[in-house]
Amino acid sequence: xxxxxxxxxxxxxxxxxxxxxxxxxxxxxxxxxxxxxxxxxxxxxxxxxxxxxxxxxxxxxxxxxxxxxxxxxxxxxxxxxxxxxxxxxxxxxxxxxxxxxxxxxxxxxxxxxxxxxxxxxxxxxxxxxxxxxxxxxxxxxxxxxxxxxxxxxxxxxxxxxxxxxxxxxxxxxxxxxxxxxxxxxxxxxxxxxxxxxxxxxxxxxxxxxxxxxxxxxxxxxxxxxxxxxxxxxxxxxxxxxxxxxxxxxxxxxxxxxxxxxxxxxxxxxxxxxxxxxxxxxxxx
Amino acid sequence: xxxxxxxxxxxxxxxxxxxxxxxxxxxxxxxxxxxxxxxxxxxxxxxxxxxxxxxxxxxxxxxxxxxxxxxxxxxxxxxxxxxxxxxxxxxxxxxxxxxxxxxxxxxxxxxxxxxxxxxxxxxxxxxxxxxxxxxxxxxxxxxxxxxxxxxxxxxxxxxxxxxxxxxxxxxxxxxxxxxxxxxxxxxxxxxxxxxxxxxxxxxxxxxxxxxxxxxxxxxxxxxxxxxxxxxxxxxxxxxxxxxxxxxxxxxxxxxxxxxxxxxxxxxxxxxxxxxxxxxxxxxxxxxxx
Numbered sequence: 001x002x003x004x005x006x007x008x009x010x011x012x013x014x015x016x017x018x019x020x021x022x023x024x025x026x027x028x029x030x031x032x033x034x035x036x037x038x039x040x041x042x043x044x045x046x047x048x049x050x051x052x053x054x055x056x057x058x059x060x061x062x063x064x065x066x067x068x069x070x071x072x073x074x075x076x077x078x079x080x081x082x083x084x085x086x087x088x089x090x091x092x093x094x095x096x097x098x099x100x101x102x103x104x105x106x107x108x109x110x111x112x113x114x115x116x117x118x119x120x121x122x123x124x125x126x127x128x129x130x131x132x133x134x135x136x137x138x139x140x141x142x143x144x145x146x147x148x149x150x151x152x153x154x155x156x157x158x159x160x161x162x163x164x165x166x167x168x169x170x171x172x173x174x175x176x177x178x179x180x181x182x183x184x185x186x187x188x189x190x191x192x193x194x195x196x197x198x199x200x201x202x203x204x205x206x207x208x209x210x211x212x213x214x215x216x217x218x219x220x221x222x223x224x225x226x227x228x229x230x231x232x233x234x235x236x237x238x239x240x241x242x243x244x245x246x247x248x249x250x251x252x253x254x255x256x257x258x259x260x261x262x263x264x265x266x267x268x269x270x271x272x273x274x275x276x277x278x279x280x281x282x283x284x
Numbered sequence: 285x286x287x288x289x290x291x292x293x294x295x296x297x298x299x300x301x302x303x304x305x306x307x308x309x310x311x312x313x314x315x316x317x318x319x320x321x322x323x324x325x326x327x328x329x330x331x332x333x334x335x336x337x338x339x340x341x342x343x344x345x346x347x348x349x350x351x352x353x354x355x356x357x358x359x360x361x362x363x364x365x366x367x368x369x370x371x372x373x374x375x376x377x378x379x380x381x382x383x384x385x386x387x388x389x390x391x392x393x394x395x396x397x398x399x400x401x402x403x404x405x406x407x408x409x410x411x412x413x414x415x416x417x418x419x420x421x422x423x424x425x426x427x428x429x430x431x432x433x434x435x436x437x438x439x440x441x442x443x444x445x446x447x448x449x450x451x452x453x454x455x456x457x458x459x460x461x462x463x464x465x466x467x468x469x470x471x472x473x474x475x476x477x478x479x480x481x482x483x484x485x486x487x488x489x490x491x492x493x494x495x496x497x498x499x500x501x502x503x504x505x506x507x508x509x510x511x512x513x514x515x516x517x518x519x520x521x522x523x524x525x526x527x528x529x530x531x532x533x534x535x536x537x538x539x540x541x542x543x544x545x546x547x548x549x550x551x552x553x554x555x556x557x558x559x560x561x562x563x564x565x566x567x568x569x570x571x572x573x
Contacts, residue, residue: 002389002390006386014378092373095366095369096362099358100358
């Protein structure tokens with residue numbers, strides 16, 4: 001446990017972008033809210049409409065951070081078991097009494113827990129600051145909505161739910177990235193992309209089917225589909241949300257889905273493979 | 285003296301890379317308290333042997349280091365073994381202070397105050413980033429971290445390659461004066477044999493994956509002799525079956541193994557070959573055979 005804390009700290013020393021990038025995005029958004037055009041249309045909206053506006057506001061900010069976080073996290077996980085082999089500092093880290101599984105676990109933890117949580121916190125701070133700025137600029141009319149504590153908590157819970165289910169849903173992707181990172185001797189990004197593309201192409205050429213492509217598409221794009229009730233009825237025209245925020249997640253469906261657990265198993269197998277590669281590879 | 289069990293014991297140690305046999309059934313033993321030079325030409329298997337000893341690679345055959353199986357138990361082994369493999373492998377993003385904090389955090393036998401004291405002798409600031417330091421300074425930081433670990437076995441693989449003469453001298457001076465004592469064992473590989481030969485207590489010559497010679501430095505003088513023979517005596521001296529000869533300054537130097545010293549003195553001046561001379565003689569003879 002002590003080792004893990006130091007290993008995680010070490011990741012933060014090396015990868016300053018973990019917090020610098022979201023901080024920059026947050027700063028940009030806040031500056032944007034200072035000088036951007038405030039949509040006054042909602043000023044005269046009904047309560048329900050402005051509640052929807054509040055939700056959209058926070059979901060949009062969260063969405064921006066979610067996309068940035070996904071891109072960064074993917075890059076991080078591809079690089080984390082490759083970078084120290086490339087600059088040979090692996091020879092220093094391997095001279096420490098730290099197991100290779102602890103090393104891989106520390107990187108997995110940073111990739112799927114630490115980075116998302118940092119983005120989550122920065123997104124929160126940015127949203128608070130923006131809500132404050134916009135409320136002041138919109139003469140406090142709009143403010144009631146953006147400052148609604150109930151709504152705030154709901155959206156927090158929603159995002160934590162998205163992060164938690166996202167980790168499980170994308171476990172096979174995470175495992176694959178770590179496996180490639182531990183394996184590749186060069187061009188990690190290419191080596192992560194080529195095998196699935198090659199399998200897809202081969203399947204199409206020799207069997208004329210698209211099973212791989214469909215499986216990959218469902219996995220990459222189906223995270224929200226698996227963890228939420230669908231279809232999600234948000235009726236903008238009526239100015240009301242059916243169902244409410246609490247009714248959106250579908251944890252029972254998610255956790256009882258075979259797809260989820262098959263993915264987790266594949267992810268775990270890949271990570272075990274990454275540990276074995278880590279034990280054997282000390283160079284590029 | 286009570287015979288102590290060997291620190292490193294390799295029996296039939298082999299390692300294949302594809303079809304290339306980097307180590308071919310090598311046998312060697314390293315006893316505690318020794319400074320062993322693992323000496324061989326490029327591609328002889330030195331680094332492979334050390335990587336196997338450090339648990340960085342799989343291998344065939346038997347290998348025990350501090351009574352452990354290195355590959356399966358690397359993390360445990362590293363509590364009592366430290367190593368510097370290659371020059372300047374500290375990551376460039378790391379600050380000196382962070383390096384100390386990290387090692388202090390994960391290594392139970394690291395003594396922080398010792399590392400700090402060793403670094404205080406240099407002019408390397410704690411806030412400096414490794415990437416900003418010269419190659420020689422990086423090596424000194426790594427050495428300070430390593431020397432502050434209370435290890436039984438220290439392995440150095442080409443630790444001074446590419447450093448200037450001052451940095452190299454500083455490295456070995458620190459090692460001998462501030463680190464080595466009878467509780468420690470050092471295994472070292474280097475191209476610059478001349479630089480370490482005064483430090484070594486034992487030599488292991490390796491060529492093409494085989495151990496060619498395993499001998500203590502004291503025994504070199506009794507086992508081997510180098511005789512400077514004038515030209516008119518060379519034919520007679522050859523009757524004593526030298527294993528290697530070379531010409532130098534108008535004389536022929538003949539190298540003998542296990543020959544009768546008194547007999548040899550008839551042919552010319554008899555001396556113990558230096559480690560580097562013996563290395564050249566042994567390897568050339570092996571390859572000619």
